Amino acid sequence: MTDNKRDFGSFHASNVQGTISLSEEEYSPPRMPIDLPVFKDTENDEFEFGIKCKKSHFYLEDDCTFINHGAFGGVLKQAMETAQKWQVHTERQPLRFFDRELIPHLVYISRRLAKFVGCDPSDLVLVTNATTAINTVVKGTSLQKGDTVYMLSTTYGAVKKLLKWQCELTGAVLQEETVTLPVTGNQQIVELVRKSLKTGTKLAVFDHIPSNTPFILPIKELVDICREKKLDIGIKVSINWVYGMIGQYLHPHRFHQVIYMTNRQLKLPPGPKANACAFSFTKSVRQIQMGSIMFSKSIFNHFSNNVQQKRLHDYSPFLALHTVIDFWDSVGPSKIRQYMYGLCKKACNLLLKKWETSLAAPEEMFGCMALVEIPPDVYRNTNKIEYSNAESLQNQLYHQFNIEVPIKCVDGVLYVRISCHIYNDLSDYDKLGEAVLRIKNGQSDSKIQKLNCE
Numbered sequence: 001m002t003d004n005k006r007d008f009g010s011f012h013a014s015n016v017q018g019t020i021s022l023s024e025e026e027y028s029p030p031r032m033p034i035d036l037p038v039f040k041d042t043e044n045d046e047f048e049f050g051i052k053c054k055k056s057h058f059y060l061e062d063d064c065t066f067i068n069h070g071a072f073g074g075v076l077k078q079a080m081e082t083a084q085k086w087q088v089h090t091e092r093q094p095l096r097f098f099d100r101e102l103i104p105h106l107v108y109i110s111r112r113l114a115k116f117v118g119c120d121p122s123d124l125v126l127v128t129n130a131t132t133a134i135n136t137v138v139k140g141t142s143l144q145k146g147d148t149v150y151m152l153s154t155t156y157g158a159v160k161k162l163l164k165w166q167c168e169l170t171g172a173v174l175q176e177e178t179v180t181l182p183v184t185g186n187q188q189i190v191e192l193v194r195k196s197l198k199t200g201t202k203l204a205v206f207d208h209i210p211s212n213t214p215f216i217l218p219i220k221e222l223v224d225i226c227r228e229k230k231l232d233i234g235i236k237v238s239i240n241w242v243y244g245m246i247g248q249y250l251h252p253h254r255f256h257q258v259i260y261m262t263n264r265q266l267k268l269p270p271g272p273k274a275n276a277c278a279f280s281f282t283k284s285v286r287q288i289q290m291g292s293i294m295f296s297k298s299i300f301n302h303f304s305n306n307v308q309q310k311r312l313h314d315y316s317p318f319l320a321l322h323t324v325i326d327f328w329d330s331v332g333p334s335k336i337r338q339y340m341y342g343l344c345k346k347a348c349n350l351l352l353k354k355w356e357t358s359l360a361a362p363e364e365m366f367g368c369m370a371l372v373e374i375p376p377d378v379y380r381n382t383n384k385i386e387y388s389n390a391e392s393l394q395n396q397l398y399h400q401f402n403i404e405v406p407i408k409c410v411d412g413v414l415y416v417r418i419s420c421h422i423y424n425d426l427s428d429y430d431k432l433g434e435a436v437l438r439i440k441n442g443q444s445d446s447k448i449q450k451l452n453c454e
Helices: 016-020 040-045 051-057 077-092 094-117 130-139 157-170 186-196 219-228 242-246 284-290 303-308 321-331 333-355 387-401 426-440
Strands: 124-127 148-152 173-177 203-206 233-235 259-263 278-282 369-373 407-410 413-419
Touching: 016 094, 040 321, 051 077, 077 094, 077 321, 094 124, 094 321, 124 130, 130 157, 148 157, 148 186, 157 173, 173 186, 186 219, 203 219, 321 333, 333 369, 333 413, 333 426, 387 407, 387 413, 387 426, 413 426
Parallel strands: 148 173, 148 203, 203 233, 233 259
Antiparallel strands: 124 278, 259 278, 369 413, 407 413
């Protein structure tokens, strides 16, 4: 390491970028001051998904049918325990932790996370959440009057508001292109972007897996189009990790000159949410442009230094990622994805058969989330379908059947967005299917319904 300047926090803390950039042979991880859990139930291929996994590894209530992991997923029990251990360790000697231990441990987890997602550690940075990351990117883009910012109608609502506000502030033009449902396939998205994206557009923002319509966008093809049009490319992933990390093999190093953000709420399963963390992948060519919105005590020289540290912040969610990654590695990422993908296909087929409806996109465009049309008879007496109708049905499912699942109103049609995780099994979706049929047939009432779906 040639750069020995100690410019982060205090004279006790080493330079972050220099340590992150060390090769595996040169790098030595810090001593772990707490005991990390061992996942014995994953040994010898004995791990069981579904109910047993839910009881062993999550705090989720037994009586609740929880199929909305795409919003706020349940924390991995062992990750929460790890975070609490870090909090106690911090308070035992706060100055030791912040001035002597914190930075080496942030470097360590950054290196592990980078290896897990398949990128260079120096291109990855931990931030509080994806909202912070997208704000940093958008506000760090030098938009001027007349510049064009491009997005699809499927872009996450909060990001739409941010882009609109930033364009109004700078005089840039916001171009939103409508994705018509039902989607016929990837080619529909590719052709739409190729036809509508203008050469020289300043910034393009895509959700890899949109929140309301969780089909997987053909990101590689969209990035190629952006390159053809000579764009400053920003790929925004508001997918809280489930949408992307668990549902897709990411390997962000393939996307040169791309900014890729995701919440670590690690729908994978997630880590603790208090002071939650996220990561942003940014190739070095864009790092100098991003800057930082969270400078604290010192003036830093490097990208990772700029974005990683805020003083007196609760860093336990970052540091608990060791346990999350350990869990993934012990079960097997391929095994986890295979279970969730398979469960999602079975759940879709079950609901389509019960309701005689259709998906919002071809089955192959969905991963571990899907958008299934609600039977029109459920709202046959309604002249115009709006958000309030979706909200009403979602509340009925919650209050009368204790089913937690989002209902989406898209282009005047009601859909249910199902999420499939390692603690779910097919009976969860059978209960949903039966509950909607009861509502359709006018059999629901104000009491919670117990459904016999054996």
